Amino acid sequence: MTPLHMTPARRVLCVAGSLRRASWNRRLLHAATAQAPASLHLDVHTALASVPLFDEDLELPAPAGVRELREAIAAADGLLIATPEYNQAVPGVLKNALDWLSRESPLGEVLAGKPVAVLGASSGPWGTRLAQAALRQVLHTCGALVMPAPTLYVARAAERFDADGWLIDPATLQSLQSLLLAFEQWMERVAPPIAANVALARLG
Secondary structure, three states: OOOOOOOOOEEEEEEEOOOOOOOHHHHHHHHHHHHOOOOEEEEEEOOHHHOOOOOHHHOOOOOHHHHHHHHHHHHOOEEEEEOOOEOOEOOHHHHHHHHHHOOOOOOOOOOOOOEEEEEEEOOOOOOOHHHHHHHHHHHHHOOOEEOOOOOOEEOOHHHOEOOOOOEOOHHHHHHHHHHHHHHHHHHHHHOOOHHHHHHHHHHO
């Protein structure tokens, strides 16, 4: 039982914009879970593949994979998205999920008013700069509260991770820690206090 004087950890849902099990961005999110301060609880969503192609004919009732993702985001205090870059843009699987999430549902538009942080890793020299810019535009359109800075563009990812997939580059680890601390401050700034969220949930 959490003592009354302690603030519960903020819950952050982590989503990788790649379906590949060993993708650099999935590994980056797992590194984030290891580097997060005790005041943040990070959970990596692993079922993006269950979200079908967006089709208005399937909206009611929404497919199970869409409902699961919506519920996970609605229950989280913040959203951390790690995006690859495909052809200088956001991967189709991630854009498709955002299209679903932008629609009205029994849970509302779950991205509207949700604090979001964006980062990304790639094997190339640019570290998903263009994909992150495009992703930010989509998220702003969906009403998400996107943290403007700091940014994290992990270039030449193969040099930053070891053979087992662990992030070992000191500079990248430090930047990741800084981003997580900044995101905690961003959530405190733009989102209601956790105690207020708990009270509203009990009233609901």
